[in-house]
Amino acid sequence: MKKKMDKRxxxxxxxxxxxxxxxxxxxxxxxxxxxxxxxxxxxxxHVGFQEFVILDPDIAKDVNLxxxxxxxxxxxxxxxxxxxIASRVIKxxxxxxxxxxxxxxxxxxxxxxxxxxxxxxxIDGFIQRRDIxxxxxxxxxxxxxxxxxxxxxxxxxxxxxxxxxxxxxxxxCMHCIGFLTEDNLAKEGTRYGDAGENPxxxxxxxxxxxxxxxxxxDLITDWxxxxxxxxxxSYDGNTNTLTPDNRMKYRDLKVCPHYPIHExxxxxxxxx
Amino acid sequence: MNFPEEQVxxxxxxxxxxxxxxxxxxGIVYFLIPAVTFPEGCVPNAVDxxxxxxxxxxYIARLFFSExxxxxxxxxxxxxxxxxxxxxxxxxxxxxxxxxxxxxxFVILRxxx
Amino acid sequence: MNVKIRLxxxxxxxxxxxxxxxxxxxxERVGFVSGPHSQLSASDYLIILNQxxxxxxxxxxxxxxxxxRINGSAIRKAMQYVLETRNGMFHVxxxxxxGIPELSCTDENxxxxxxxxxxxxxxxxxxxxxxxxxxxxxxYVSLPSQTKLIQTTNISIVGFPLFLNI
Numbered sequence: 234m235k236k237k238m239d240k241r242x243x244x245x246x247x248x249x250x251x252x253x254x255x256x257x258x259x260x261x262x263x264x265x266x267x268x269x270x271x272x273x274x275x276x277x278x279h280v281g282f283q284e285f286v287i288l289d290p291d292i293a294k295d296v297n298l299x300x301x302x303x304x305x306x307x308x309x310x311x312x313x314x315x316x317x318i319a320s321r322v323i324k325x326x327x328x329x330x331x332x333x334x335x336x337x338x339x340x341x342x343x344x345x346x347x348x349x350x351x352x353x354x355x356i357d358g359f360i361q362r363r364d365i366x367x368x369x370x371x372x373x374x375x376x377x378x379x380x381x382x383x384x385x386x387x388x389x390x391x392x393x394x395x396x397x398x399x400x401x402x403x404x405x406c407m408h409c410i411g412f413l414t415e416d417n418l419a420k421e422g423t424r425y426g427d428a429g430e431n432p433x434x435x436x437x438x439x440x441x442x443x444x445x446x447x448x449x450x451d452l453i454t455d456w457x458x459x460x461x462x463x464x465x466x467s468y469d470g471n472t473n474t475l476t477p478d479n480r481m482k483y484r485d486l487k488v489c490p491h492y493p494i495h496e497x498x499x500x501x502x503x504x505x
Numbered sequence: 506m507n508f509p510e511e512q513v514x515x516x517x518x519x520x521x522x523x524x525x526x527x528x529x530x531x532g533i534v535y536f537l538i539p540a541v542t543f544p545e546g547c548v549p550n551a552v553d554x555x556x557x558x559x560x561x562x563x564y565i566a567r568l569f570f571s572e573x574x575x576x577x578x579x580x581x582x583x584x585x586x587x588x589x590x591x592x593x594x595x596x597x598x599x600x601x602x603x604x605x606x607x608x609x610x611f612v613i614l615r616x617x618x
Numbered sequence: 619m620n621v622k623i624r625l626x627x628x629x630x631x632x633x634x635x636x637x638x639x640x641x642x643x644x645x646e647r648v649g650f651v652s653g654p655h656s657q658l659s660a661s662d663y664l665i666i667l668n669q670x671x672x673x674x675x676x677x678x679x680x681x682x683x684x685x686x687r688i689n690g691s692a693i694r695k696a697m698q699y700v701l702e703t704r705n706g707m708f709h710v711x712x713x714x715x716x717g718i719p720e721l722s723c724t725d726e727n728x729x730x731x732x733x734x735x736x737x738x739x740x741x742x743x744x745x746x747x748x749x750x751x752x753x754x755x756x757x758y759v760s761l762p763s764q765t766k767l768i769q770t771t772n773i774s775i776v777g778f779p780l781f782l783n784i
Contacts, residue, residue: 255782340585340592344658348622350774350782360562367531368587373624373666373776403626403777408531422562455779462778491531494626498654498666500589501703502526502537505513
């Protein structure tokens with residue numbers, strides 16, 4: 234079995250001679266197994282990740298079939314859980330992978346997430362992203378976030394926008410880089426009812442997911458020797474470009490004041 | 506953020522049987538009030554509270570519960586969050602104006618009567 | 619038992635910088651590093667180290683038979699921290715060289731009693747020994763439920779570059 238496995242990854246040997254061992258032992262958490270998360274799960278499995286914690290409470294529906302990697306019509310008929318579809322995809326690529334699927338929201342499985350070496354966030358909403366980042370910071374876990382949206386602009390063609398962010402404990406967070414603001418958190422917090430279904434398409438999810446996976450591999454193998462700070466890439470789906478967000482130029486990004494690097498681990502409450 | 510000492514003492518004195526502690530995350534101070542008991546009819550009868558007396562997510566103050574509490578009136582439990590590494594729930598309760606730490610807290614708790 | 623340890627690149631850098639400083643008469647330096655732990659399951663622990671406590675120059679004892687010897691005052695300061703914060707404490711030093719560092723005979727004889735002191739101060743804390751080489755890490759951990767030290771090399775340095783001790 235080992236010789237078969239070695240041959241499988243020979244085309245990615247440029248990552249370094251210890252890379253495959255590191256990849257296989259890194260535990261990844263994927264929160265959200267929809268359009269973005271399903272891509273990430275598939276790609277991580279192809280690259281050789283073996284330890285997965287995957288969370289999503291939803292079942293696959295027909296509105297997901299335009300983008301849910303691995304989903305089939307039969308899955309829709311049977312109301313299959315998204316985590317079961319992702320598990321099947323991962324195990325189909327790598328039968329030796331250890332997959333821990335949880336068909337619940339991430340808040341229900343904090344101990345499993347604390348054990349992850351990297352967390353991918355593929356969910357909607359600023360508040361959830363803020364919460365996952367805060368949690369990841371507290372337990373010293375690099376957090377990679379992806380998301381996309383389609384905006385109507387009057388009579389103009391719709392605009393597709395998205396982001397891929399690496400939030401590394403000790404370095405600029407999503408507040409520092411201006412992705413999370415008091416304003417966007419407040420607007421979401423005071424909104425009544427469901428946000429409704431956001432437009433989502435597979436090719437944009439694919440660009441963002443692939444970039445996130447590439448970043449994760451660089452993070453754990455350091456193959457490029459160039460990843461040394463917060464990453465905030467903005468995706469323009471109209472021009473098909475992924476570029477460093479403009480706001481990165483104007484911010485002092487050396488140290489994060491929101492999550493001091495010594496305030497990590499289980500919190501230290503003080504008596505009043 | 507620092508709160509006036511007399512207000513903090515008032516908060517402490519309002520819960521004489523509970524050892525109140527505080528901690529900070531992302532620049533926001535939270536007060537942990539453990540094992541607070543509720544009026545008869547609430548289920549569960551006692552939970553931990555995490556009080557956030559400063560603006561967060563569009564609310565000028567918010568109260569988080571370690572478990573959702575069933576009370577006489579239907580509450581909109583729209584907060585399911587993780588703060589300080591632990592899961593918390595909150596119902597939506599509008600406060601028009603903040604007063605003292607304790608008064609604001611009790612305004613929110615009134616929903617459980 | 620599975621024990622995972624994490625510390626930031628910033629903290630690791632401060633530890634190494636301190637341990638590399640020359641001392642007037644000790645051949646090497648030692649320090650203490652502390653942090654809280656999470657019990658993730660019956661057999662899984664996560665320790666987040668978040669504070670370094672250098673040993674004061676005056677707390678070294680001149681003894682040329684060993685690399686470094688520290689006095690009771692240094693240990694009592696570390697114990698006091700455990701008592702006040704309920705965090706765990708790790709004795710830390712560096713062996714140089716490359717590869718996974720191992721405890722020397724002196725380490726095996728002299729450091730576990732120090733760890734036991736921390737355990738005596740707070741029986742629920744997770745304490746131990748952290749060893750550095752120039753390239754890798756090793757740890758021996760005292761868990762509340764175990765009588766013997768549990769060895770782990772599952773130690774991550776979080777920052778740029780990220781290091782997973784594999």
